[in-house]
Amino acid sequence: MSYKRKVLRVNLTTGSVATEPLNEAWTEKYYGGRGLGVKYLYEELKEGVAPLSKENKLILATGPLTGTIVPCSGKLAIITKSPATGGILDCSIGGRFAAQLKFAGYDMLIIEGQAKAPAYLVIDNEKVEIRDASQLWGKGIFETESQLHGEHGVATSVLSIGPAGENLVSFACIGSEYYRQAGRGGVGSVMGSKKLKAIVCSGSTGVAVPDMSRLLELTKKLIKEDVLTDTNLWAYTEGTSTIVDMSNSAGILPTRNYQDGVFEGAAKINADSIQKLQPKKKACFSCALGCGNYSDIKGNAVEGPEYETLALAGSNCGVDDLGAIIKFNADCDDLGLDTISTGNVLGFAMEMTEKGIKDFGVQFGDIETYSKIPRLVAQLKGVGEELSQGVKKLAKKYGTTDFAMEVKGLELPGYDPRGSWGMGLAYATANRGGCHMSAWPIAEEAFGDVDPFTIEGKAQMVINAQNYNAIKFSLILCDFWALSMETMSEIMSCVFGRDVPVAELEKAGERIWTLLRLFNVREGFRVADDYIPGRFLKEPLKSGTPAGKLFPPEKFNSMLREYYQIRGWDDSGVPTPEKLKELDM
């Protein structure tokens, strides 16, 4: 087995640092990453805990493949209760931190309590210290990371927050290696609420597997025949920016706060425009794909911009100036802001201004004001203070929920579901809110041959994808490796030293998804929380292939009912006792 069989638990209130055995019975059902992290949080957190209170916990989980040579296994899962939604939140972040944590001897790090003064954590194998971070507090992620590398060595890995996390912005993120983020749901503000500025980690142990020769042979075969293939190499050649033209051609590119799905300036912010900057390539630990496009334009260095940033901070704000988007991206990375939510909130503020409901002083395409917004938000200054609350709270305050593009309090990413009805169901039922990482039926519908404007078969399509990703993100394999369940089974059998059949993984995927749902149900989430914004149900798209299309409410409701039935949940969206028994829960 590749586990370290050890959990590191740090309480910032008491200053205690302790290790304990990993619950190995749970690893048999939940494996690691998302699954195991959520299991720990579900069991340890009481119902109703305020996300930014000292009672909330921040769990950093590795997986059974972390630290091995299995390709695309370098990510870290971070699990907590979300301040944006009040429900479960799991994020992942690339880079090397996960491997370092495993090499330091831990499968998981659980952070509890709240420090009295700004602190940072240093993990150097068995030596774990809580140190004073008062000199770092207020600094951006870039400077924080540079200083910590200077003090602890460049070989260490650092997770840190910027001013946005310190100031408890509802969409603050955690950064690592300057340009990588655990972006969504306010995970950075949970860290900020604990007054934890950073975590520095280095480890020097190895990861044992039952048969290294077999794993080496398997890895060689996988890299050649399964990873570096035409199915995955899009991530290397152009990366996610290629999706700008795809979404625009399919008429689902969020434009001016989702008022349209075709952006007239798309050609200025697409993959071709980024390739002209001749980006350098970067990869996570143990990754053969190297999706990171590192660019530097006029002193603004970024990895990306990724599609989601180009969509939400570009077309969604009516901005077609790639330089301005890159600066916006770099500022968000440094300040510790999620670019998806920041762009979404800004698009909402622009529409509020356009409609004369509330003048936020920023118009669609107004690059000068747009460029100032991330700093105002992160520092809670001017309009930034109000925008820092996120779209859901703003919409409630002004009575404009129909064009608040969020689900469960999490701002939507870059796909308009009026041109891909399955994506609407995926948004509505994603446990962490408006999220594209649980299921992405876009590939089959808007970008494929499946009719996007029918509900037939879509509930099952979304469920299959959610269960698949639940297990994939519990093994912590990268989203960009389109591997089969059979390949996952082959890898796990090799790493576990026992047969791990596909059926076991499929059942675990469903179990893990259900556990996330149970967390939210315990917090009071029900069918009314599985919604999509009113705009999608009432206003037809204006341009492109899906022009004239909306998502008819009766179709959406019918699809949701079918989803519950297939899932074995009751009409209110609660998993039935029979389903829980079937899943050994």
Next chain:
Amino acid sequence: MAVAWVRTHGSLSSHPVKEGIGRGDGVPVMFQGKRLKVREVFSRLHIPEELVSFVAINGVKSAKDAWVIDGDKVTIFALVAGG
């Protein structure tokens, strides 16, 4: 002789490049008559259809059995995952 200009993206972007045709406006695909099936474009460029996500003609998503006419700009997108 009619001509359509074809661009490929994602992992498919290497196909025309490998043949030394370059990028810019794309690859010219010449054809006799008034129109050509999109699938014939795949065939001319040796692009396996199973690797194609979808095709846009003049920036609008189109079916793989749609017709291409003189002067059309055809964009062929490779399969992608995630987002």
